[in-house]
Amino acid sequence: MSPPSSSDKKQSAAARVLGSASAGICEIAVFHPVDTISKRLMSNHTKITSGAQLNSVIFRDHAKEAFGKRLFTLFPGLGYAACYKILQRVYKYGGQPFANEFLTKNFSDTYESYFGKKTGKALLSASAGSLIGIGEIVLLPLDVLKIKRQTNPESFKGRGFVKIIQDEGLGLYRGWGWTAARNAPGSFALFGGNAFAKEYIFGLSDYTSASWYQNFVASIFGASSSLIVSAPLDVIKTRIQNRNFENPESGFTILKNMAKNEGITSFFKGLTPKLLTTGPKLVFSFALAQTLIPAFDTLLK
Template sequence: MSPTPSNADKKQSGVARILGSASAGICEIGVFHPVDTISKRLMSNSTKVTSLSQFNKVIFREHAADPLGRRLLTLFPGLGYAACYKILQRVYKYGGQPFANEFLTTNYRSSFEETFGKKTGKALMSATAGSLIGIGEIVLLPLDVLKIKRQTNPESFKGRGFFKILADEGLGLYRGWGWTAARNAPGSFALFGGNAFAKEYVLGLKDYSDATWGQNFIASIFGASASLIVSAPLDVIKTRIQNRNFDNPESGFTILKNMAKNEGITAFFKGLTPKLLTTGPKLVFSFALAQTLIPMFDKVL
């Protein structure tokens, strides 16, 4: 059953989706890469931080005693990997979710609406489409692994370049793919679902693509907050799997067991507060920007 104009959002072209989401990714990298580095280093830290001095050492490591300007420059490791990963990720995620959503709308809209009601069904289709896209995001995992290692464990590169690492490590760069998929499925469901529910029930939008920048910003806050909270425990495990030395891998279940035994249940939410304060705005910024730019590019094209 095809969607009707009364209950379907306007479609944007594929080019507009690529340009809008890529632009959002570029802007996000330019503003938030140092913040992402801080978040990853906090999540990778397995010791208790009880003083500003310890916090300084966790963030800046061997450069903790350097002048402020030099310390700040150390927050830009892996920028090349980060740029490639983030732009591809945003194009895939923000640009791909509308295609998945249209597929569900075209083929399963009646099932969702009969089960959950018209408004809730529409929001849940958006959430489900996001979850499916999130699982497929594991194809970009090697770039994410290299970015995180550059940020948290640069010694693991041992002077090797990108292509040398690819040749040496091969499929090892997909280590942690199961945990990544397990993190992405509920995380992306909550991101797009929270965003859709806010547009549907808080903002009362009939066509989500008609949202203004302000409305996209508000809806993105709901989606980003829900996503970060839901995915936090698996994100910590994923990060610890990926920041290990290439020659010293550790399984996710081993990390989970050791964290529960040595650090307690709160360890699974390490970095959540700074992540909500740092990654949260980053995700809100890029998500709101992509949702605003895609319709804008579509009109221009």
């Protein structure tokens, strides 16, 4: 086997963990309210026709309160969100480089023979992202609890975290198949779009040498691609997870009912606000992680 075509600089594991965790902390501090709005819009089953109805969907029972008080209602599940987001970003942004190095070492010749050197390298990065995305389901319980706190707090009924874990057990992994089905193409598009931008727009041979501006632009391509590709499955996943614990519904049932009662466009509910809200959040954290990991690597040497 010939030497791998990738010339990306390898950072230490500590740098990858610290850089990714820092990005996750910054992301949750800035964007948690935005995430709550997006999840509530995706969980809404009716067509929004007025500003008053939009206000009701977003703020629920607090829709008529003063604006300042309404804003504080957008922070439910912050503890779950912080745990989930930091672990997710460490796993995803810190883990993808390891998967990429493994695939590059073992399959670079195959990718290059089929797709060429530049495209093959970008697709290796995308494939590594897809593998990492599938494995992300191990964090699913935290995601489920975060979404329920954001969209269906009644399902907790006064129970704490430990009590819910004891009561629900593996039920917290409900929707894992749909989550994996969403994450595989979504993460492929995220890391693939990012890699293609660095390869073909900026002509970088070492992706880790990208400047903040280059990471930011490349992250826009990756994040936009990921959100569009994963949108239909993300809506189904969210609806599976936000139902009451005692009243689950399968993904296929949700899919059938959505197509029958709400039409095909329902699978893209929340996409526009997601591109405008979750998009910047993902761009922010992805670009920040890609910038901080090499910076931490330099500091730790």
